[in-house]
Amino acid sequence: MSYKIIVDSCGELSPEMKASGYFATASLSIDVDDYHVIDDETFNQKEFLEKVAASPNCPKSSCPSPDTYMEKYHCDAAHVYAVTLSAELSGSYNSAVLGVELYKEEYGEKKIHVFNSKSASIGETLIAMKIAECEDKGMTFEEVIDTVETYIEDQRTYFLLESLEALRKNGRLTGLKAMVATALSIKPVMGATPEGTICQLGQARGMKKALVKMADEIAAHEEHAEDKILAISHCNCPARAEELKKLLLARLQPKDVIILDTAGISSLYASDGGVIAVI
Numbered sequence: 001m002s003y004k005i006i007v008d009s010c011g012e013l014s015p016e017m018k019a020s021g022y023f024a025t026a027s028l029s030i031d032v033d034d035y036h037v038i039d040d041e042t043f044n045q046k047e048f049l050e051k052v053a054a055s056p057n058c059p060k061s062s063c064p065s066p067d068t069y070m071e072k073y074h075c076d077a078a079h080v081y082a083v084t085l086s087a088e089l090s091g092s093y094n095s096a097v098l099g100v101e102l103y104k105e106e107y108g109e110k111k112i113h114v115f116n117s118k119s120a121s122i123g124e125t126l127i128a129m130k131i132a133e134c135e136d137k138g139m140t141f142e143e144v145i146d147t148v149e150t151y152i153e154d155q156r157t158y159f160l161l162e163s164l165e166a167l168r169k170n171g172r173l174t175g176l177k178a179m180v181a182t183a184l185s186i187k188p189v190m191g192a193t194p195e196g197t198i199c200q201l202g203q204a205r206g207m208k209k210a211l212v213k214m215a216d217e218i219a220a221h222e223e224h225a226e227d228k229i230l231a232i233s234h235c236n237c238p239a240r241a242e243e244l245k246k247l248l249l250a251r252l253q254p255k256d257v258i259i260l261d262t263a264g265i266s267s268l269y270a271s272d273g274g275v276i277a278v279i
Helices: 015-020 045-054 066-073 092-107 122-136 141-154 165-169 207-221 238-249 264-270
Strands: 003-008 023-026 029-032 035-038 060-062 079-084 111-116 157-160 186-192 198-205 229-234 256-261 275-278
Touching: 003 066, 003 092, 003 122, 015 023, 015 122, 023 066, 029 045, 029 264, 045 264, 066 079, 066 092, 079 092, 079 122, 079 141, 092 111, 111 141, 122 141, 122 229, 122 256, 122 275, 157 207, 165 264, 186 207, 198 207, 207 238, 207 275, 229 238, 229 264, 238 256, 238 275, 264 275
Parallel strands: 003 023, 003 079, 079 111, 229 256
Antiparallel strands: 029 035, 029 060, 157 186, 157 275, 186 198, 229 275
C-alpha cells in the first residue's frame, strides 16, 4: 500500500472509505459517569444519547495517546497522513505530532505528516478524501501536503445545535460572548474561525428558521461551489440533514453531496439533533 490516512474518531468515515483499506481511525474515548465508550465501530449512538440524557453530568472526552498514533503509523505504507480535529479544541493534534517523534525513535525515519483540520467531524472526512484524491493522482508527498494545507485554509465549517451545553461545559466556547437564552428558542448558527476556534455567525428563532439562516450564511460565503463537495453530518436527525441539503442545493451547485451520521465524539458535541455542514 502506497499510503495510509489516519483520522481521529471525531471524523466520520463513510462505508466506502472503511472498505478501501486506505483509512484507519485513531479512537478517542468518552465517559458519561461510569459509562465508558471507545469511539470505534462498537459505538452505539442511541444508547449513548440515552445515557447523556439521563445523566446530570456532562460527558468527558479523552484524545488518543501519542503511543496510539505511533502504532497506527507503523504500517507498510510509504506515506502516512494523520487528520485530527482542530488543535484549538482538542489535544489530539499534539498527540499525533508527538506520535511522529515516538515513531522515529522506535522505528526510524518515515514520511509522516499530521494535518490540523481546524475543523471537526465531517470536515476531517473531506480532508481525508482530499489526501486520497491527491495520492491517487500520483502527487509527491510534499505536493500532497501543500495541496491539502491550501484546501484546509479554504474550507469552511458550520453547525447548528439544539443545545450548546456540551460545548460550553467542556470549555469549547471560551472567548465567546454569552449565548442568547435557549428558553426563547433562539438557535445560534455557529462556525469555525480560520484558526479553528468556534464563533457565532447568526441566529434565528426556532430550528426551521435557523436552518434557512444557516443555508443563507453558507451560500453568502461560498465561491466556486461547483468544484467542491458539500458534506453534512447529523446526530440522530436524518430528516434535518436532508432539509439542509435541500436548502443548500437551492442556493449552490456543489459537485457532490455526502451525508453521514456522527460518530461518538461528534455526537457528544453536536448533541441530539445537531447538524454540521462543511464545504
